[in-house]
Amino acid sequence: MATSVDRIFRPGEQGFDEESMGLNRAAAAQPAAVVAAVDERDVVAAVQLATAQGRPLGVLATGHGPTVPAQDAVLVNTRRMSNVEVDAERGTAWVEAGARWRQVLESTTGHGLAPLNGSSPNVGAVGYLVGGGAGLLGRRFGFAADHVRRLRMVTADGRLREVTAESDPDLFWAVRGGNDNFGVVVGMEIELFPVSRLYGGGLYFAGESTDEVMRAYAEWTRHVPEDMASSVLLAHNPDIPEVPAPLRGRFVTHVRIAYSGTDGQGAHLLRPLRDLGTPLLDTVRDMPYADVGSIHHEPTSAPFVAYDRNMLLRELTADAVDAIVALAEQPIDTAFVTELRHFGGAYARPPAVPNCVGGRDAAFSLFTGADPRPEILRRRDDLLTRLRPHGTGAINLNFAGVEDTALTRVRTAYGEADFERLRELKARYDPTNMFRINFNIPPS
Known part of the structure; x- marks a missing residue:
């Protein structure tokens, strides 16, 4: 062929x-x-x-x-393999290897159905899914990989396989969370959910309010229901026309909200954060799910050089907040960002069909990215070191960077027994480790 x-x-x-x-x-x-x-x-x-x-x-x-x-x-x-087919009656979509979430959303939201997409519509759906997939509906429904029905993939022996929990239970378990270590996934059938609208957007607070906002956010997340997803980004906005005028050139604490529950309850749940004071900008509103990408409002097109690291936190304690807030007490470089995402809820529950996705004991993920300058990388690493006592010891593969490819780092994305099982399965399906241009799981 x-x-x-x-x-x-x-x-x-x-x-x-x-x-x-x-x-x-x-x-x-x-x-x-x-x-x-x-x-x-x-x-x-x-x-x-x-x-x-x-x-x-x-x-x-x-x-x-x-x-x-x-x-x-x-x-x-695989970017040219971008076909998406929706079966609205069954509540599923078939997604090819190169389809972006934007294309999936365009195909599903017209049916009043939502995928478990990530925060950026420009991210590839299948790569996100095989990494686990922690998105804006995850606290309600779990990891995106938990809701993969079947997949087609090419394994190291050159075979094109249709893989399901019934036909290949070991391989189906390993691929959903094992990244591209076991072959090239050419398509997946995923479950869709009856979510047509969100109460979502952002509260952008001035940097001088970071301490108050972070402490209020830590307390607020202890009481919100599972259908309330949220995150906080600390970043300095560049002074360019593409940035809304109130935010240009300013350090901002950006609280992102995605509530998928009962109509009218979102504003009530958000009140404790809105009562902190007038934000620089408030974009939280009722929106069609098709607009979900506007909530995080992430840049998508220009190439960049970034050294990303992440860790999973057991809880957001006062000391952890102190470490994060310390970022606001010194000049913040535009190339240094820190983000917290609220986990828990359905993330913590085992899926109906088991997979190898780890990190289910985390209450938050913490992501921090920096450019290659040594002083910026030191600030990033100092933050991670200070937060280590509050961590679970694990990382999330979807947020991992080029410095996380060592075996000692990759294995922390999984439970110990799961990682050993993954290595055994790797020896069965890819004994020469052909698929190693990744967060590699070597054969046992």
Whole structure:
């Protein structure tokens, strides 16, 4: 099964850089070849090519880019595989490997159905799903990977497999949370949920209010119901026209809200935070679920270099708040951001069909990103060190960065027994570790 020559790009050829790079350029992609797949046959051919040449194989869809340099690898770019098919009667969608959440939302929300998407509509759906998937409906319904019905994938032996809990229980368990360690997923059937509207948006508070806002937020999250999702971003906004005028050039504490529960209750639940004082900007409103991407309002297009780290927290204690608020007591660089997301709720419950997604004991995730300057990286690492006593000892793969690829870091994304089982399954399905351009799980 051959792949068309005009869809294989090699170093020095026109189009190679575009096909081999993601948004985050922190890990330079240096593959021997890139296969621009348009269908699952191309993916099979790419795996066969890697096997024939004894090369590792990596996957690039729509996300931030390779986590490790794809040195001399075959890289499969799946962005052209973007078909989405909705079965509204069954409440499911079939999502191809390169589809972004934006395309999934366009296909589902017209039916009054919502996927368990992430905060950015520009992120690839399948890559998010195999990493676990913690989104704006997660406290109500759980990790996105918990609601995958079936999938198609190409394994290291070049086989195209239809994988379900009945046909391949071990592989189905491992892929949902095991990232792309067991093959290239070419499509997934996911469950959809009857959520057509949200009470959502942001409260943007001035930096000098950070201490008060963070302490109030920590207390507030102890009492909100599971259908209230929230997060807080601490960041300095650049002084550019794209930023709303009240926020330009200012350090801002941005509280993000996504309430999917009973009509009219969202405003009541949010009152304790609104009573803190007049924010610089208040965008919280009733909205169609199709507008969910406006809540976090994340940049999506320009390439960048970022060194992201994350940890999971048991709780948001006063001391943890002190460490986070300390960011506001010194000049904040535009290239340094810190974000808390409220977990708990359905995240903590085991799924109906087990998978390997870890971190279910976390109350919050903490993500922090920085540019490569040593002084910025030190601030990031100092924050993580101070928060370590409040952590679960685990990380979340969806928020992991290029410095999290070591075995000692990857294994913290899983329970100890689950990680050993993953290594055993890796030895069965990918004994040569062909799929290692990732957060790698090596064969046992």
